[in-house]
Amino acid sequence: MTELLFPPGLLLVLGGLLMPLGLKLRNALLFILPILCLTLIWWVPADYIVTLPFLGFELEPIRITTTGRLFATVFSLMALVGGIFAYRQASTLELSAAFVYAGSAIGVTLAGDLITLFVFWEIMAIGSTLVIWAARHDAAYRASIRYLMVHLLGGLLLMIGIAGHVVETGSIRFEALELESISQYLILAGFLINAGAPPLSAWIADAYPEASPSGSVFLSAFTTKTAVFTLLIAFPGTWLLIPIGIYMIFYGIIYALLENDMRRILAYSIVNQVGFMVTGIGLGTEMALNGAAAHAFAHIIYKALLLMSAGAVLYQTGKRRCTDLGGLFQTMPWTALLGIIGALAISSFPFTSGFVSKSMIAQSAADQHLAIVWFALAAASAGVFLHAGIKFPWFVFFQKDSGMRPPEAPRNMLLAMTVFALFCIGLGVYPEPLYAILPFSVTYEPYTAAHLVAQFQLLLFAGLAFFVMLPMMKRTLTISLDFDWFYRFLFKHLGMAIVSQSSKARSQLEIKAQTSLQRLFDYLEKHHGVTGILSQTWPTGSMVLWIAVILGGFLVVDIFI
Amino acid sequence: MNEPNQHWLLRKENIRRLWMVFIVILALTVVAGFFVHQHESFGIEDSVGFFAWYGFITCIGMVVFAKLLGVFLKRPENYYDTDASKGEVHDD
Known part of the structure; x- marks a missing residue:
């Protein structure tokens, strides 16, 4: 019988803390830890549980579920390939913090109770803040403090909710929760804040683009997708999530269309993509939940790929605005090609990973006859191609000739991008391994002639709209107001x-x-x-006179009474 | 007017050729729509070229909406930096 007593997530957290001890040790740990973590997750059978009594509660620091294992797998993969992307250029602080961050995210996905979940949840907030700090400039520091405030608020709501829930039900089990009282709503709010839900969506586009080129790659993967995981476990089929998800989808598209900073465009599109997942969780059917989980898996990979190509451009040029970039395909052809593969995958282009995952969500909306949701998702799919699929590669790599001739990205960056690009295409062409590890058994067939034709029409005409509207898409040196206006x-x-x-x-x-x-x-x-009437010295005679008057008065009174 | 060492993708005649190819592909996707049956749930999506015009129109709509919203939401890049925390420079 297999025995696993040490939480695999904690392994990455502690390993990350050891990284500053030496450069050789650090580089070895970068590769060993994620592989070890992957091995441990798949070594033990599903529904494997470790319990630990604590203050009268029965904690479950490890509970391996199919959903949790899916997320833990892609998180470990992200830590591994992110490490390859970063290890030559990033600071030790960043790598160390990124591994603490990744490990705590894995800890959440394998947590069986709410207390364990909360502890890892808070470590995640600290780890991610340190990843932003590692960029070491003033704007990043200030953005990270705003980021931390939002996450501490989310953590606070979550803690109040958990405490209330435990008092009401006596159970700390992390499982599907009914929205019965304010406690469960607070838990939901805590999860949604990390997912980038309204009204506090602005923290993603505010903080992530301030991180270092590799820092934003790590940041894009864990926080929002951990939130998707927790929503998937605790609130499947909560109808409230459908409007929230649809709002996030269009919020991401509209703000990305207005944006000039290339990494901020990609940050807005994280909100957009998480919106698809949140909508899927709200739909709540087995296919929709499968779609949300599969989309999270695919999304982490192509979003990291997109941010890697943006990071490589930033690393080589030092520029981040679309208005300063353009024409880079001439000297950075591999970065451009790999970035385009990521852009196609995020747009759910046929034969990429997005195509086989996202369509499950739209299909289940159609199966439930939710016309508004289905039409919104179809329009949004076109919109994704518009704001991320074409806009990002077009303005960065083509557009105009910026005159810059930066050298191709460093080899380790190209290697990391290639691995993820192969995943994007591999999962698109051969989705069966991904389908096999989803929470429910899959009956969905993505490659039908009808689906292919529909998707090609939708995306290619969205592309036509982009080039027709190009004069209106001219980038300006502006930022867009958002909810963060209130606190900034x-x-x-x-x-x-x-x-x-x-x-x-x-x-x-x-x-x-x-x-x-x-x-x-x-x-x-x-x-x-000195000259006041009450402090004057009076002659003795007048005092004697007045005493005589008083005594005389007594005498007179005495005579007559 | 084209420099001899200009990348082939940047030459005017090639850009025109790319547009032609793109339009042909667009037409092909619409033609392909005649041969498949969209068996979904709302009726309208089986009409010819539904996804083509729906994708096109909604994208135009989103760009225009974003543009209009931009009138109210866009601010100069240093909007939040004016009078920002002087003397509170983060020490690296």
Whole structure:
């Protein structure tokens, strides 16, 4: 019988902490840890549980479920290939933090109870913040603090929700939860904040593009997809998730269309893609949940590939705005080609991984006769090609000739991109291995003539729309307002106004207090001062006279009474 | 006007050729629609070229909507940086 007592996620967390001890050790750990983690996950059978009594609760630090194993697998893969992409260029701080981050994400996917989940959830927030810090510039530092605030808020809501849930039900098991009281809603809110749901979606596009070229690759994979995993386990079939998911889909498209920073375009499209998954979880049928899980798997790979190609461009040129880029395909042809493969995969182009995963979500909307959802998803699929599938490669690698002739990306970066590009195509052409590890058995057949024709029409005419509308897509040197305006502008200026007004009020009060005190002193001075009437010395004679008058008074009174 | 060492993808006549190829492929996808049956649930998607015009129109719609929204939402890049935290420079 197999025995696994140590959580595989914790292995990456502790290994990550050992990385600063030496460069050789660090580079060895980068490869050994994810492979070891993968081996451990697949070594033990599904539904393997380890329990640990703690403060009267029965913790389950390890519970291997099919869904959890799927996510843990792609997270380990991401840590491995991300490590290949980063190990020559990234700082040790970044790699160490990235492994703590990846390990805690894996910890969440293999957690059997809410307390274990919460502990890993918070380690994830710290690890990811440190990944942003590793970029070591002022804007990144400030973005990371805003990022941390959002995640601490999410963690707080989650903790209140978990505490309430445990008090109400007495169970700490992490399983499908009914939305019965405010506790479950708070848990849902905590999960949704990490998924990038409205209104706080802005943190993704705010923080991820400030990280280093490799940092944003790591960041794109774990936080939002862990949230998708938790929603998938705890809230499948919650109808509320359908409108939230659809909102996220279109939010991502519209903001990406307005955006000029290449990595911010990709960050908005994370919200867009997670929106598809959240919608699928809301639909809640076996096929929709399979679709959401498969899409998360495929998404992590092609999104990382896209951010790797953007990262390689940033690394070689130091530029991140579409207005500064263009024409790079001439000297970075491999980066361009591999980036385009990622762009095709995110657009669900036939024979790529997105095609075999996303279509399951739309199909289950059709099966449930949800016309609005289905039409929205079809329009959104076209919109993905528009905002990420063409816009990203077009403005970065083609467009105009920027005059820059940067050398091709370093070899380790190209290798990492090639591995993921092969996954994008491999899963698209041969989806069976992915289908085999999904939560439910798959009866879906993606490659029908009808589906192929529909998808080609949808995407190619979206492409036509892009080039027809190109004059309207001209990039401008702007950013777009979002919900973060409230905490980056309104609250800041309100705070500053309160500070300046209250200090003005205070100084006026001080002046008023001083004048009235002065008046009191003047009054005392007048009566008790050196010349004041009450401090004068009086002659002895007058005192004797007045005493005589008083005694005389007594005498008179005494006579008559 | 084309420099001899210009990349073939940047030459004017090649761009025109690429457009021709693209239009031919677009036409082919619509023609292919005659030979397959979209058996989904809403009726309209089986009409010829549904996905073609639906994809095209919705994309135009999204670009126009984004453009209109941009009028209200776009701000200069340094919008949040003005009077930003002076003297609070992060020490590397």
